[in-house]
Amino acid sequence: MSAAATATTKVAPAAVPQPAARPGVPRHVGIIMDGNGRWATARGLPRAMGHKAGAEAARRAVEAAGEAGIGWLTLFAFSSENWQRPAEEVRDLTALMRHYLATEVDRLAKEGVRLRIIGERDRFGPETVRAIARAEQVTAGGTRLNLTVALSYGGRAEIAAAAREIARRAAAGTLDPETVDERLFEGFLGTAGMPDPDLIIRTSGEKRISNFLLWQAAYAEFVFQDVLWPDYGAPHLEAALGDFARRERRYGARAA
Ligand code: IPE
Ligand code: IPE
Ligand code: MG
Numbered sequence: 001m002s003a004a005a006t007a008t009t010k011v012a013p014a015a016v017p018q019p020a021a022r023p024g025v026p027r028h029v030g031i032i033m034d035g036n037g038r039w040a041t042a043r044g045l046p047r048a049m050g051h052k053a054g055a056e057a058a059r060r061a062v063e064a065a066g067e068a069g070i071g072w073l074t075l076f077a078f079s080s081e082n083w084q085r086p087a088e089e090v091r092d093l094t095a096l097m098r099h100y101l102a103t104e105v106d107r108l109a110k111e112g113v114r115l116r117i118i119g120e121r122d123r124f125g126p127e128t129v130r131a132i133a134r135a136e137q138v139t140a141g142g143t144r145l146n147l148t149v150a151l152s153y154g155g156r157a158e159i160a161a162a163a164r165e166i167a168r169r170a171a172a173g174t175l176d177p178e179t180v181d182e183r184l185f186e187g188f189l190g191t192a193g194m195p196d197p198d199l200i201i202r203t204s205g206e207k208r209i210s211n212f213l214l215w216q217a218a219y220a221e222f223v224f225q226d227v228l229w230p231d232y233g234a235p236h237l238e239a240a241l242g243d244f245a246r247r248e249r250r251y252g253a254r255a256a
Helices: 003-008 036-042 047-068 080-084 087-110 126-138 155-172 182-186 234-245
Strands: 028-032 072-079 113-118 145-153 199-202 221-224
Touching (some): 087 113, 087 126, 221 234
Parallel strands (some): 072 145, 113 145, 199 221
C-alpha cells in the first residue's frame, strides 16, 4: 500500500493514543539504525550476521524506550534506496523482517506495544504484506509504546505520494486546492496522526538524514552516536536522552 493510500484512511485525526511524555523525555524518538555491515566486516562475518545482530539491538532498543517512558519510537530499518543493494542482501533483510514479525508480535502485544509499518510495503510481496497486516492487527490494542518501523521508506517518496493523492482529489473536484496547508498535507503522509519526532538518533558515526522523516523532522533535535547499531543498548539510549534533555528548543522563536 502506498503512503497516500494508507493516509486516505487516516486523514481524520483518529483516536491515536498519545501517551503523555515525562518532563525532559522526548515524546517521539526516531532512530536511523546504521552500521550493521561494518560491525560484521570488523568481525570477519558476512553482512547478514550484522543484520541479525542489528535485529537483536532493535529488540533491546524497544524495551529500553518503553522503560524510559518514550511513547513513540520509529525505527528506520530499510530505506527506499536500500533496494539498490545486492539482491542477496535484500533477500537476507526481507527474510529477517519476516522472521522478526513472526516471532516478536505476540510478545509486543503482551507488552502493550502497538506496531505500525510505514513505507511502500507492497514492494516486499504479498506474503510480507500479509504478515505486516497481521502484526498491526494483533498489536492494535497497545497503548504503552507506539512502535513504527519504516520499511522501504523514503521521505521524498512519502511527500511525493501525498502530493499525488492531493492532486488526484483536486482534479476529481473532491478537494479545494485553497484548503491545502501544512496540517492537511500532514494527514496524507504515512505518519498521519503521529506526533513529530523530537529526537532523531543516528548510529555508526554517519552524520546525515538519508531520507528519513524529512517533513516530520523540521524541528527535531539530532544526536549522532559513534556506536555501530548491533552494539546499541540501554546505556546508549540513556546517553542520547541525556543529551536531548540539555538542548534548548526554540522553534524559531526567542528564549524568554
Ligand atoms: C544499517 O546497516 C541497516 C540497513 C541500512 C538496512 P548498514 O547495512 O547500512 O551497515 P553499514 O552502514 O554498511 O555499516
Ligand atoms: C540509512 O542507512 C537507512 C537505514 C538505516 C535503514 P544507509 O546505510 O542506507 O544510508 P547511507 O547510504 O549511508 O546514507
Ligand atoms: Mg549504512
